Amino acid sequence: MKKAQGSLEYSAMIALVLVIILVAVFYLGEGVVPKTINSAQQAQLLQYQDSVEIIKSNYEATGTWGKLKAQTISCSNGQCEFNGETKEIDDSTFTYSDTLENAYNKCIYENNLDSCKAIVYVLGD
Incomplete structure (x- = not known):
């Protein structure tokens, strides 16, 4: 027993x-564990990540990515400022502030949609 x-x-x-x-x-x-997102959000994130990768590749090809990655992206009140330029954006509620390099890392490795959007807003078409 x-x-x-x-x-x-x-x-x-x-x-x-x-x-x-x-x-x-x-x-x-x-x-530590990434938050779950629905399929519509996942599709949107993937589109932004694809755009960001293309943007980065283009800037690396011209040799300017290394010069720009320490610059700060600052978005608020319907506009984003980056590298001395201001661009109008459609989303007046969007706010973001970080360096290009940090935004890229958060976008690609942490699946942060706002970081992806900020890069596309300041370096996209």
Whole structure:
């Protein structure tokens, strides 16, 4: 009887440890695990990411990406400023501020739609 009781207690301790680990991963991992997005948002994000990759390739081909990546993109009140130029945008509620390099990394690696939009707004057609 003692063997069975010890085995049961051991199994209960393992189960408790697993539950604690799962709870910790759930609560602490929220910032690490990418948020889920619906298919329409995913399609929009992919379109912007494609545009951003094309823009970056074009600027790298001319050798200007390296010079521009430290410049700050600043968007608010229906306009975006970048590298001394101001462009009007259709979205008057859009606000964004970061360097081009950070915006690119957030767009491509973190799937941040606002970062993608900011790049397209300032460097797109």
